[in-house]
Amino acid sequence: MKLVFAGTPEVAVPALDALIASGRHEVAAVITRPDAPAGRGRRLVASPVAERAEEAGIEILKPARPRDPAFQARLREIGPDCCPVVAYGALIPKSALEIPRHGWINLHFSLLPAWRGAAPVQHSIMAGDQVTGASTFLIEEGLDTGPVYGHLTEEIRPTDTSGDLLTRLAFAGSGLLAATMDGIEDGTLRAVAQPADGVSLAPKITVEDARIDWNAPAMRADRVVRGCTPAPGAWTVFRGERLKLISVGLVADRTDLAPGELAPAKNNVYAGTGSHAVELLWVQPQGKKPMRGADWARGVRIAPGERLGGADVG
Secondary structure, eight states: OEEEEEEOSGGGHHHHHHHHHHSSSEEEEEEOOOOEEETTTTEEEOOHHHHHHHHHTOEEEOOSSTTOHHHHHHHHHHOOSBEEEESOOSOOOHHHHTSSTTOEEEEESSOTTTTBSSOHHHHHHHTTOSEEEEEEEEOOSSSSOSOEEEEEEEEOOTTOOHHHHHHHHHHHHHHHHHHHHHHHHHTOOOOBOOOSSSOOBOOOOOTTTTBOOTTSOHHHHHHHHHHTTTTTOEEEEETTEEEEEEEEEEETTOOOSOTTBEEEOSSOEEEOOSSSEEEEEEEEETTSOOEEHHHHHHHHTOOTTOBSOSOOOO
């Protein structure tokens, strides 16, 4: 088939690579989000998908909005049979959905109908799921509601961050997307409607979602930290400034600390929760680089009874 691939971030690159390498289909063009400011200089930078397409000599389309008439006119000129999608980052209007004869096929990082939305991996970890996966489905106008072509499963490991899990799913899912394209082309795959039961939503994680509630059980703090790493980053407040939490460890045998109460030791530092304590393994103070929790604790000289949490004035 002639394909036009739509994707933007680094997590979409393995799928693009798999389609290019398959040799069975022609990747005629890619669609990606416009260049965005990045770094201290805020200069415009092309997306990872755009950079990979340029290396491969593939035409790059960067519409400000997929409903732009000029973009849709060019897509019709290219005449794709199918548009595979991975983390493109914009809604596809009905007028564009109708252009390829086999539609737009999305690789979504959950076992649909679970975790429909922008942040399925983060929500899966934060909810304490033990298994997740990836699904390929036909995009409709609804939010991730289209019929499913295929899926794969992936175990969530006890120490997985959303970054760890998303990386594994990106590579495993690239094979699923390529196989889906093959099955559509040779007629061996048929999309199956999603069941009505088991629907859950995964909206974008907000900064407030990433704030640690020290009154909640320790397991909740661990899941929020892992689910929000690397982005948007779990956080709390210490002495009126934000403290980013990069990694914590569960300390089941320590229950003597009040929620948020800090207890420094020689080589570590503990914080109380609504159940047992957690060890602050890696943190990042506001305006500074990441550091070991014990090093941070020594530097700030924690007073007896001092706590995390409270008002954010930083």
